[in-house]
Amino acid sequence: MTERSSKLSPNPSSDLSSHHRATADAYDAIAVVYADLARNALDGFPLDRAVLAAFADTVRAAGPGPVAELGCGPGSTTAHLRGLGLDVFGVDLSPVMIDLAREAYPDLRFELGSMDGLDLADGALRGIVSWYSLIHTPPEDVPAYLAEFRRVLAPGGTLLLGFFESEGEPVTPFDHKVTTAYRWPIDDLAGLAGTAGFTEVGRMLREPQVGERFRRGHLLMTRTQAGS
Structure with a gap:
């Protein structure tokens, strides 16, 4: 997808809550360093790449259509998804x-x-990837995000969530290097997604590797059909 025009607001800053503005400002401040680190972030993580490939396969099997990476940061994962054959764009x-x-x-x-x-029409997307982009969302606000994901996905569309898993603990805040983030029990997040109108296809837990602090969780889900 090469067009730069979009129904998304070109300057949403006036509509941001204090939480959104603080998060955006925190990422603005470290963006250049973050982009350098993120450029090869999938190297050495075959399970992460496999989850993204499974998402791409699921989307393609349902037919052509646009995919959004929500919380795309400097775009490296968006580019990876394009390399998997998806018609993808990024939002941040x-x-x-x-x-x-x-x-x-x-x-x-x-x-x-x-x-x-x-600012997308109902059912406009074939797929959504939220790759560690819900992690800064206060837990009480997560259901509203999931409801918005369901709104903009077509019936049968695919959602992939990547997040930090809480390893048997309840939802737990932690001192992320950018701003406060949350670790989620995978069952709890899957349950919220189910309530929002998603059906789980599969999940993957990956133990932390060298340089990582926490277990990684991944949920692959489809939007329930209209009326179900």
Whole structure:
């Protein structure tokens, strides 16, 4: 997808809550360093790449259509998804991240926007990837994000969530290097998604590797059909 035009607001800053603004500002401040680290973030993680490949296969099996990476940061995962054959674009709160993504991947589309208030039509997307982008969302707000994901996905569309898993603990805040983040029990997050109208296809837990602190969780889900 090469067009830069979009129904997403070109400048959503006036609509941001204090939480959104603080998160965007925190990522703006470290965007250049973060982009350098993220560029090869999937190298050495075959299970993570396998989950993304399973998402891409599921989307393609359902037929052609646009896919959004919500919380795309500097765009490296969006580019990886494009390499898997998807018609993908990225959305992020951070203006600096979006500028870096557009510079690094000029043939892809990146737009400013908030995951809980997308200016997209109902059912506009075939797939959504939220790759560690819900982690800063206060737990009480997560159901609203999932409801928005369901709204913009077509019936039968595919959702992939990547997150930090809490390893037997309840939802737990932690001192993420950028701003406060949360670790989730995989069953609890799957349950919230089910309540929001998603059916689980599969899940993957990966233990932390060298340099990582926490277990990683991944949920692959489909949007329930209309009326179900």
